[in-house]
Amino acid sequence: MTFAKEESGGDTGGDPAEEDAHDPYVPSRRRIERERHRRSRARRATAIAALSTLVTAVVLYLVVVNAPGWPRTKETFFDAQYAREAFPKVLEGLWLNVRLLLVCGVAVLVLGMLIAVARTLRGPVFFPLRALAAAYTDFFRGLPLIINLMIVVLGVPALRLQGITVDPVLLGGTALTLTYSAYVAEVFRAGIESVHPSQRAAARSLGLSNRQALRYVVLPQAVRRQVPPLLNDLVSLQKDTGLVSIGGAVDAVRAADIIVGRSLNYTPYIVAGLVFVALTIPMTRFTDWVTARMDRRRAQGGTI
Amino acid sequence: MHPARSTLRGALTTTAVALLAVAVGCAPQSEDKASDTSSPASCAEGDLATEVSGKLTIATDEPAYEPWFKDGKPAGGEGFESAVAYAVAKQLGYDKGDVVWQSVPFNKAFAPGEKTFDFDINQVSISDERKKAVDFSSGYYDVRQAVVALKGSKAAGAKSVADLKNVKLGAQVGTTSLDYIDDVVKPTEDPAAYAKNDQAKSALKNGQVDAIVVDLPTAFYITAAEVTDARIVGQFENQGGTPEQFGLVLDKGSALTSCVTDAVDALREDGSLAAIEKQWLSDAVDAPVLK
DSSP: OGGGGTOTTOOOOSOTTOOBTTBOOOOOHHHHHHHHHHHHHHHHHHHHHHHHHHHHHHHHHHHHHTSTTHHHHHHHHOOHHHHHHHHHHHHHHHHHHHHHHHHHHHHHHHHHHHHHHHHHOOSGGGHHHHHHHHHHHHHHHHSOHHHHHIIIIIIGGGGOOTTOOOOHHHHHHHHHHHHHHHHHHHHHHHHHHHSOHHHHHHHHHTTOOHHHIIIIIIHHHHHHHTHHHHHHHHHHHHHHGGGGGGGTOOOHHHHHHHHHHHHOOOHHHHHHHHHHHHHHHHHHHHHHHHHHHHHHHHSOSOOO | OHHHHHHHHHHHHHHHHHHHHHHHHTOOOOOOSOOSOOOOSOOSTTTSOOSSTTOEEEEEOSSOOTTTSGGGOGGGSOSHHHHHHHHHHHHTTOOGGGEEEEEOOTTGGGOSSOOSSSEEOSOOBOOHHHHTTSEEEEEEEEEOEEEEEETTSTTTTOOSGGGGTTSOEEEETTSHHHHHIIIIIOOSSOOEEESSHHHHHHHHHHTSSSEEEEEHHHHHHIIIIIOTTEEEEEEEOOGGGSOEEEEEEEOTTOTTHHHHHHHHHHHHHTTHHHHHHHHHHTTOOOOOEEO
């Protein structure tokens, strides 16, 4: 940020005393004072936050450990031996979740975009397409995912159609794609409709065709605006990939299920949960970062 | 600096209050459930510390399957496990009217914490590993695991365990059936694991698996009534020479365990269990043993 130095409120964090030959700027005493004050305030805030976090953690720990059922809970949910046994199997199952996420994620984005564009087409000739797209999104957003999976994974093979796969993973992935592309289509549509009409008007007045205006002016803005909700849906999809285990495929959660069923010890669930969280955290952090960056662009100024 | 100081004070006050609340409010209440499994004075009715005084609360999963429960109604007294439950209740001195049924999912029955039932009857196989989590009565049924395949499929002609190596097998999660696949058959392809037997049956019908493993009475029921174009390929030998048994599930350290076990033992000795088995599982004649 080259103009940070003119910004009176800009907290550059750099050393104000830093000088070089080309830059005769010397911060005022008042500014140095102000920055020192800010730093001390920040330090104090950090200290208070750390203390209150520590206290909260200690309180929670004491509540849990002094609970009457804690010993039972500990051996049922936090047993190192079962954790060790479950971990490799859960990871093996997780590979299925990850593969599904990658393939379905791409399919969902493509299909969702097509449906969103179909819904926002102008002109009376496209009415059937718009109506179909609207019906599709309404139906698949309303249909509970678990029922959708049941119908696709267990119902489609019952038709005994030649050439249609009976592989539960492929069928489950299809069901996930159907439901999630309906969600994502709505996200894209909201984005397309949030682009101000003047943008389209300006593009058309410059001689771009309707299609070109959509392709070069509207969609780039729409997609960029919708990145945070899209990533939200992706995180959600990642957790829902486990539902393909309805068809008998062994994902991370089902792998944990198998050990739990045999031993009646719930530790594998905890392991599977933590593995999922570990996978989701980078994605959510990335989402937050993108959102924050966009907020910063939109709204200048800091928090009060 | 004032605002900061007041924040600090506020935080400290809150903390102190919270800590006090923990110390006072959450003082551990002792779980005074006779955790020693020593027999109470007697097992006669009235002496039993049941969940609901004067009633016997029995749990099972929903849906309840044939031939264990007829028409999915555990309270009917019809079906093998329903009959066993009422026989045990009678042995403990509870009439039919004093038995209350409760629907508890398979997994929930073993979760730690306060149990809402006296015992659970749900085709749960007894194992040493499971005994760490719950109490079992003595076994009320010796169970065998069987392989069911569609007639004419490549699994249907299997004569031995080795013939099942290269077929796609399926079973329900949390059952010993799945363990038999992993430990005895050791197939080349990973078995499919289903949340419910219904889904395993659908998969068998749809050809998503070549064969499924279930307990023998269920296998007979499936082939007779539900998937009529399937046949029982055979049954497995017991692992390790000890017969696999279903037991009634009680809370770990329940005061009732010894009484319920005595009741089951008495029913076995006077031939009641055998009679109930003959009545409800009579067509479960032997299937060929897969060596």
